[in-house]
Amino acid sequence: MGLRWHGTAVDAGDPARLARWWAEVLHFQILEERPDAVAIAPDQATYPGMLFVQAPAAKVGRNRLQVELDCDDLVADIERLMDMGARHVPVEAASAPWTLLADPEGNEFRLRPRP
Numbered sequence: 709m710g711l712r713w714h715g716t717a718v719d720a721g722d723p724a725r726l727a728r729w730w731a732e733v734l735h736f737q738i739l740e741e742r743p744d745a746v747a748i749a750p751d752q753a754t755y756p757g758m759l760f761v762q763a764p765a766a767k768v769g770r771n772r773l774q775v776e777l778d779c780d781d782l783v784a785d786i787e788r789l790m791d792m793g794a795r796h797v798p799v800e801a802a803s804a805p806w807t808l809l810a811d812p813e814g815n816e817f818r819l820r821p822r823p
Contacts, residue, residue: 715749715756716775718815719763726813727760729792734777767814774808776818782807785819 727746749757779785806820
């Protein structure tokens, strides 16, 4: 028996708003929407996807797990994400090959140039 990555669950203060933000970032579709949870993925048959669930409290502190995204044009993609409401997160390793950003609810993710 093997395991297969199905998706990532993300706590959110406003699951619908945050799911739509990530769907736009990743060019995903909304697969299912309930008042307390919204699922997104590339399409009905493709995974992994993301599930945004109502969180009982606001996020505090740094994420222990971060989504890492490859990009074709780091500068242009950072600008697009910042225009959409992302923000820079300072990192200790100034020479890191990636840029750390946070979504509108503060969930960190890494953006790195495609190798």
